[in-house]
Amino acid sequence: MGESLTEFRTETTLPAPGGQRGTEPGRAAGAPERRGPIGTQRDGRPGPAEGHEAVMLLERARAEVDPVLQDALGSLPAPMRRIALYHFGWEQADGTPAEGGSGKAIRPALVLAAAAALGGSEARAAAVRAAAAVELVHNFTLLHDDVMDRDATRRHRPTAWTVFGDPDAILAGDALQALAMRLLAEDPHPAAPAATARLADCVIELCAGQHADTAMERRTPREVTLDEVLAMAEAKTGALLGSACAIGGLYAGAGDADVAALDAFGREAGLAFQLIDDVIGIWGDPRRTGKPVGADLAARKKSLPVVAAFASGTPAAAELAELYARPSEKEDLDHIALTVERAGGRDWAQNQAADRMAVAMQQLARVVPDPEAAGGLLALAEFVTRRSS
Amino acid sequence: MGESLTEFRTETTLPAPGGQRGTEPGRAAGAPERRGPIGTQRDGRPGPAEGHEAVMLLERARAEVDPVLQDALGSLPAPMRRIALYHFGWEQADGTPAEGGSGKAIRPALVLAAAAALGGSEARAAAVRAAAAVELVHNFTLLHDDVMDRDATRRHRPTAWTVFGDPDAILAGDALQALAMRLLAEDPHPAAPAATARLADCVIELCAGQHADTAMERRTPREVTLDEVLAMAEAKTGALLGSACAIGGLYAGAGDADVAALDAFGREAGLAFQLIDDVIGIWGDPRRTGKPVGADLAARKKSLPVVAAFASGTPAAAELAELYARPSEKEDLDHIALTVERAGGRDWAQNQAADRMAVAMQQLARVVPDPEAAGGLLALAEFVTRRSS
Numbered sequence: 001m002g003e004s005l006t007e008f009r010t011e012t013t014l015p016a017p018g019g020q021r022g023t024e025p026g027r028a029a030g031a032p033e034r035r036g037p038i039g040t041q042r043d044g045r046p047g048p049a050e051g052h053e054a055v056m057l058l059e060r061a062r063a064e065v066d067p068v069l070q071d072a073l074g075s076l077p078a079p080m081r082r083i084a085l086y087h088f089g090w091e092q093a094d095g096t097p098a099e100g101g102s103g104k105a106i107r108p109a110l111v112l113a114a115a116a117a118l119g120g121s122e123a124r125a126a127a128v129r130a131a132a133a134v135e136l137v138h139n140f141t142l143l144h145d146d147v148m149d150r151d152a153t154r155r156h157r158p159t160a161w162t163v164f165g166d167p168d169a170i171l172a173g174d175a176l177q178a179l180a181m182r183l184l185a186e187d188p189h190p191a192a193p194a195a196t197a198r199l200a201d202c203v204i205e206l207c208a209g210q211h212a213d214t215a216m217e218r219r220t221p222r223e224v225t226l227d228e229v230l231a232m233a234e235a236k237t238g239a240l241l242g243s244a245c246a247i248g249g250l251y252a253g254a255g256d257a258d259v260a261a262l263d264a265f266g267r268e269a270g271l272a273f274q275l276i277d278d279v280i281g282i283w284g285d286p287r288r289t290g291k292p293v294g295a296d297l298a299a300r301k302k303s304l305p306v307v308a309a310f311a312s313g314t315p316a317a318a319e320l321a322e323l324y325a326r327p328s329e330k331e332d333l334d335h336i337a338l339t340v341e342r343a344g345g346r347d348w349a350q351n352q353a354a355d356r357m358a359v360a361m362q363q364l365a366r367v368v369p370d371p372e373a374a375g376g377l378l379a380l381a382e383f384v385t386r387r388s389s
Numbered sequence: 390m391g392e393s394l395t396e397f398r399t400e401t402t403l404p405a406p407g408g409q410r411g412t413e414p415g416r417a418a419g420a421p422e423r424r425g426p427i428g429t430q431r432d433g434r435p436g437p438a439e440g441h442e443a444v445m446l447l448e449r450a451r452a453e454v455d456p457v458l459q460d461a462l463g464s465l466p467a468p469m470r471r472i473a474l475y476h477f478g479w480e481q482a483d484g485t486p487a488e489g490g491s492g493k494a495i496r497p498a499l500v501l502a503a504a505a506a507l508g509g510s511e512a513r514a515a516a517v518r519a520a521a522a523v524e525l526v527h528n529f530t531l532l533h534d535d536v537m538d539r540d541a542t543r544r545h546r547p548t549a550w551t552v553f554g555d556p557d558a559i560l561a562g563d564a565l566q567a568l569a570m571r572l573l574a575e576d577p578h579p580a581a582p583a584a585t586a587r588l589a590d591c592v593i594e595l596c597a598g599q600h601a602d603t604a605m606e607r608r609t610p611r612e613v614t615l616d617e618v619l620a621m622a623e624a625k626t627g628a629l630l631g632s633a634c635a636i637g638g639l640y641a642g643a644g645d646a647d648v649a650a651l652d653a654f655g656r657e658a659g660l661a662f663q664l665i666d667d668v669i670g671i672w673g674d675p676r677r678t679g680k681p682v683g684a685d686l687a688a689r690k691k692s693l694p695v696v697a698a699f700a701s702g703t704p705a706a707a708e709l710a711e712l713y714a715r716p717s718e719k720e721d722l723d724h725i726a727l728t729v730e731r732a733g734g735r736d737w738a739q740n741q742a743a744d745r746m747a748v749a750m751q752q753l754a755r756v757v758p759d760p761e762a763a764g765g766l767l768a769l770a771e772f773v774t775r776r777s778s
Contacts, residue, residue: 077597079604144563148556167537167603170559171596174533174566178592181570185585193582196574203567207560208466214556215468 054109054383057376061109061131066102068132072179083172087143087160101155106384107134107244113376114248114262117368127251129187130195134244136180137199141206141240143173148214177203191250198250202243209235221302221310221324229307230271230352238270241384245377249367261367268360269381275353276385278303279346282337294333297340300324304352309345316343357385443498443772446765450498450520455491457521461568472561476532476549490544495773496523496633502765503637503651506757516640518576519584523633525569526588530595530629532562537603566592580639587639591632598624610691610699610713618696619660619741627659630773634766638756650756657749658770664742665774667692668735671726683722686729689713693741698734705732746774 073084085091089101108131115127145151146159147169153159161169184196212232216224245266249259281296281303296303309320320339323331340346360381368374462473474480478490497520504516534540535548536558542548550558573585601621605613634655638648670685670692685692698709709728712720729735749770757763 076593077600079600080593080596140563144559148559168600170533170537171600174529174563175593175596177563177566178589178596181574182586182589182593185570185574185582185589193574196582196585197571200567200571200574204465204469204564204571207469207564207567211466211468211557211560 051379051383051386053375053379057109057113057380058105058383061112062105064112064128065105065108065132065135068129068183069102069135072132072136072183076175076179079168080172080175083160083164083168084139084176086163087139087154087172089155089157093158093163101157103135103138103155105135106380107138107240108132109380110241110244110266110377111248111251113380114245114266115251116248117252117373117377118249118254118258118262119252123248123252126189127248129183130189130192130247130251131244133180133183133195133199134240134247136176136183137203137206138240140173140176140180141203141210143169143176145210147173148210189251191247191253195247195250198243198246202239205235205239209233209237209239212236216302219302221300221307222321224302224307224310226304226307226311229302229304233274233304234267234271237274238267241270241273242266254367258367261363265360265363265367265377265381268356268363269384272353272356272360272381273384275304275349275356278305279349279353282306282340283346294337297333297336298331305340305345305349307345308348308352309340309343312343312345312348314343316340319343353385357381440768440772440775442764442768446498446502446769447494447772450501451491451494453501453517454494454497454521454524457518457572458491458524461521461525461572465564465568468557469561469564472549472553472557473528473565475552476528476543476561478544478546482547482552490546492524492527492544494524495769496527496629497521498769499630499633499655499766500637500640502769503634503655504640505637506641506762506766507638507643507647507651508641512637512641515578516637518572518578519581519636519640520633522569522572522584522588523629523636525565525572526592526595527629529562529565529569530592530599532558532565534599536562537599578640580636580642584636584639587632587635591628594624594628598622598626598628601625605691608691610689610696611710613691613696613699615693615696615700618691618693622663622693623656623660626663627656630659630662631655643756647756650752654749654752654756654766654770657745657752658773661742661745661749661770662773664693664738664745667694668738668742671695671729672735683726686722686725687720694729694734694738696734697737697741698729698732701732701734701737703732705729708732742774746770 069088070090073081073088073090076084082091082095085095086093086098089098092098111127111131111134112124116124119126142154143160146154147161147166151159152162159169160172164172180199181196184192184199187195209232212228213236216229216232242263243266245262246259249262254262278296281301282294282305297306306320310317316339320336320343323336323339361378364374364377364381368377371378458477459479462470462477462479465473471480471484474484475482475487478487481487500516500520500523501513505513508515531543532549535543536550536555540548541551548558549561553561569588570585573581573588576584598621601617602625605618605621631652632655634651635648638651643651667685670690671683671694686695695709699706705728709725709732712725712728750767753763753766753770757766760767
């Protein structure tokens with residue numbers, strides 16, 4: 001896995017600035033990011049490629065967004081609040097405080113980084129509430145997806161439905177969606193209505209993505225096309241990352257074309273993320289991923305590399321079909337993983353991820369041609385496609 | 390039942406206009422409602438008490454809101470659209486057209502009547518999109534409540550989860566909530582952000598109400614207090630009727646005090662509605678209600694009259710506790726109903742409903758002192774507390 005990600009990294013350097021818009025010194029000067037020089041990666045020196053800048057951006061986003069989130073959750077009626085605080089990792093099931101663990105704040109960090117890239121520190125500060133709303137929507141979908149998928153563990157803890165039951169997990173999810181919209185609707189910022197509409201539209205796309213995912217579970221891998229599984233991943237993962245970037249742009253006063261480019265950047269980076277996540281799900285190091293190696297294969301998941309392998313028409317694909325049809329007891333998961341690899345599933349996923357990241361970078365360069373200003377978004381996009389947990 | 394509702398009706402006439410605001414001739418003249426004279430009820434002549442005006446208002450609301458709803462649903466991704474159109478009664482499960490049956494449009498009619506009462510025909514026309522958003526929220530909660538309550542029938546058809554499965558019914562509900570918020574957020578009307586925030590806040594209250602309802606199911610009727618069950622009914626039923634009226638007021642440019650009074654009017658009318666609905670659920674005519682008599686008792690529902698009976702401390706309450714503890718096979722439901730009545734449950738519910746309607750009327754008179762302008766809201770409130778299906 002290490003090699004593949006290194007390889008991937010070297011293929012996805014930022015294109016030379018060549019967008020239609022010139023560098024705007026005022027914007028770059030206004031950007032509040034105190035980050036390492038983005039150029040170091042292209043120079044071959046250690047830098048954001050190591051993820052230091054991204055980690056700093058995520059921690060900063062967490063620190064800024066958490067108080068808004070906690071205020072918002074604190075306004076919920078007691079039973080909804082209790083489930084939400086448990087889900088966010090801020091309370092135990094019995095209501096006693098817990099040590100956090102509410103996720104990496106990638107989406108809020110993207111909102112803030114996009115606002116900063118286009119509008120500097122003022123836009124970034126104005127977008128904190130919107131960043132919290134995006135995080136609430138993400139968590140609403142996690143609550144509901146866990147109910148539908150019967151997933152019992154989330155962020156190393158029992159999922160909310162296993163603790164509170166399906167109805168309460170559904171209701172808490174509903175309440176978090178509403179809370180996200182209320183946060184935005186109460187925001188006097190002129191971008192708030194457009195951001196609300198965009199976030200609501202994204203929720204609809206997320207629902208369609210989750211529907212496609214659950215519908216695919218009832219079909220064999222042979223019946224699923226690569227286009228379908230890519231479209232599903234875009235709706236389920238890309239849409240919210242794209243919306244996060246677009247909403248950050250709206251808070252910086254960006255025009256339609258720039259907002260669309262930011263959306264495309266986030267979407268493509270999100271797809272790259274999902275491709276790499278699926279690679280890690282098969283070949284990753286369980287000490288780093290928190291997942292047992294081969295768990296996705298054991299569950300017969302139609303992850304992107306697997307569907308690509310099935311679609312390859314190779315002898316290995318035929319062998320894979322046989323292996324997937326067998327009962328899963330005492331099977332050799334390493335052998336299945338090797339078969340997916342021999343059918344080209346691993347290479348395809350890595351190449352796709354690299355292609356998607358290249359498109360993401362092109363979109364980013366169009367809207368933020370100054371690499372200094374684009375650095376935060378770039379660092380986050382590279383971080384999510386190289387994450388280890 | 391007939392007598393009780395007649396009795397109830399005579400107790401809930403509109404209080405004499407005595408609000409602080411004088412009649413505004415311009416507003417009354419601008420009101421588009423072509424309705425029968427509201428005063429006829431107080432004169433003892435047939436009029437809105439018969440529900441003709443309300444039926445007309447509901448039909449008009451349905452006719453105005455349905456095209457907006459159908460447009461909005463048409464914008465959903467295909468699988469979500471299919472479930473939503475089935476739920477609304479506009480399509481069969483296989484996607485062929487169906488004959489409608491999407492409910493009585495009470496909530497949209499309240500939005501429009503409140504807008505008209507305070508802002509005349511212009512405000513009414515401006516509020517159609519908001520009325521559709523309120524109806525979408527109502528239907529989102531129905532989709533989710535049916536999943537949680539395992540209700541198999543809704544509007545005389547199999548519920549969505551029985552046809553499409555739990556995940557798709559949950560996702561379609563999520564999408565309808567988002568669609569409601571998107572409709573409002575895209576509305577350029579200056580009241581739209583406040584209406585969005587209010588509707589989102591209402592969703593949170595509806596979730597808390599449904600939580601309270603499901604939590605009560607796990608307790609015995611003795612363990613449930615009247616205050617608890619009234620609070621649950623207010624959150625589950627009153628909140629959205631109140632929000633519908635408040636949102637109509639916002640679209641008429643009403644100030645905070647008037648919006649609060651409209652909310653209170655809708656809430657109290659909603660509670661009266663729930664009380665009467667529970668009375669009908671025990672003593673109603675199944676040919677008129679569509680429910681078998683005693684179904685609520687057979688299901689051991691903790692409806693308002695039952696909880697009141699348990700709380701009465703009468704010998705009949707003790708007898709009721711024994712009856713409720715027995716297995717439900719071959720029981721005499723008429724005898725249980727009579728015991729609830731002897732314990733005072735029926736009288737209590739009817740008196741509470743009358744009290745709530747009186748408060749509703751007071752609130753309405755405060756904000757719309759002109760009975761002519763208030764007529765639409767009054768007719769709808771009386772209609773819902775006298776409904777037979």
